[in-house]
Amino acid sequence: MSATAPGEEPGPHGPLPARGEPATEAASDAARAAELRLLPVLLALTVVSGIIDAVSFLGLGHVFTANMTGNVAVLGFAAAGSGEFSGAHALVSLGAFLAGSAAGGWAARIFAGRARRAWLRAAFTAEAALLAAAAAFSATAPETAAATEYTLVAVTALAMGLRNATVRRLGVADMTTTVLTMTLTGLAADSPLGGGRSVRTVRRVGSVLALLAGALLGGWLVLRHDLWLPLLIAAVMSGILVPTVSGRV
Template sequence: MTTPKTAEPAGAGPDPEARGLRLVVVLLTLTVVSGLIDAVSYLGLGRVFTANMTGNVVVLGFAAAGAPGFSVPHTATSLGCFLLGAVVGGRVAARFRGGSRRRWTRLSLAAEAALVGLSAAVAFAWPRDAGAAYALIALTALAMGLRNATVRGLGVADLTTTVLTGTLTGLAADSLLGSGTGHRSPRRTASVLAMLAGAFLGAWLVLHHGLGLPLLLAAVGSAVPAVTASGRE
C-alpha cells in the first residue's frame, strides 16, 4: 500500500530572499565599480569625483581657493546630482523598508546600471565634447547617490562601496597591533582590494581607451548584480 504524502506546512518552502548572490559579494562587486567610476571622473572629467563625495568636498575646497586643475562647476554638479540621487534612493528605501530586500536591491541596481550605461553611450558618442563632460558627471553622480542611499539602508557592515576611511580604520584598529580581535578583517581587506582593483583597471582603460569602455564595464558591473542579488547578507 502506498502511503499518502503529507502536505508541507505553509511557509516551509525555500526563502525567496535567499535566492541569488549574497549581499557581501554584490557590494564587493559594486566597490570595484566605484573604483572604475572615480577613475573615469577624476582622470577624464577634470579631477572631480562622482562616487567618493569625501574627496569631492575636499576638491571643491581646492577649486574654490583657485587651485589650478580643479573646477567649481564640475564639482558642484557632481555634489548636487549625488545628493539628488541620494534623495531618490531614500524615497525608494522608505518604500521598501520592511519588505523584500532582494527586490529593493535589484530595483536600485537596475536604475544604477541604466544611468551608468547611458553615460557610457554619451562617452562613446561625444568623446571630446565639453558639454558631454557635464552629462557624464551628472549621470554617474546621480547613480552613485542612488546606490549609496540603498547601501546605507541595507546596513551591511564595513561595505559602503564608495569610501574606505572607516574600513581602513577598523582594519588597523582591530589588527594584531591594535585590539587584536581581527573583527571582520577578511571583509574589510576584500573591500580595500576591490576598490584598488577597480581604480587600477579604470585608470588603465581611461589612459589607453578613453572613457566609454570603463563606463560600459561599470554598467555591466552594476547590471549583473541587478539580476542576481539576493536579500541575505
C-alpha cells in the same frame, strides 16, 4: 526610537534578538547569514566604484563622482585658486549625488512593504541603466564639449548617490562600497597591533582590494581607450548583480 533592551545587540536595522532564545536566535543567525551572502555583491559594487572614480578623476576634470569626501576637498582646492581643479565640476557632482541619494531614500520607502530583493533589483537596475546611458552618451557626444563632461559627471554621480543610499540602508558593516577611511581605521585599530582581535579583517581587506582593483582597471582603460568602454564595463557589472542579488537576500 526604542532603546536596546538588556541582552540585545544593536544591529543595522534595530536591535538584534537576544541570545539564548531558540526562535529569536535562529532569526538572528538568518540575518547574519543573509549579510554574509551579500558580501560578494557589495565587493563587486566596490569594484564598480573604483572604475567610476577612475573615469571621473582621470577623464572628467579631476573630480570624483563616487567618493564625495574627495569632492569636498576638490571644491576647497578650487576655491583656494588651484587651476588643476574645477569648482563647477565638483558642485555638479555633489548636487547630482545628493539628488541620487534622495531618490534612493524614496525608493527604499516605496518598497518598504515588499520583499527586500524587489527593492535591491530596482536600485541596481537603475544604477546599471544610468551607467549604460553614460556609456552611450560618451560614445556619441563630442569629446571636447564642456557639456559632455558635465553631463557625464552628473549622470555617474546620480547613479552613485542612488547606490550609496541603498547600501546605507542595508547597513552591512565595513561595506560602504565607495569610501574606505573608516574601513582602514577599523582594520588597524582592531588589529593585534592596536590591541584588538582583528574583527572583520577579511571583508575589510577585501573592500580595500576591490576598490583598488576597480581603480586600477578603470585607470588603465581611461588612459588607453575612450571613456565609454570603462563606463560600459561598470554598467554591465552592475547589471549582472540584478539577478544575482535575488538569491542572496
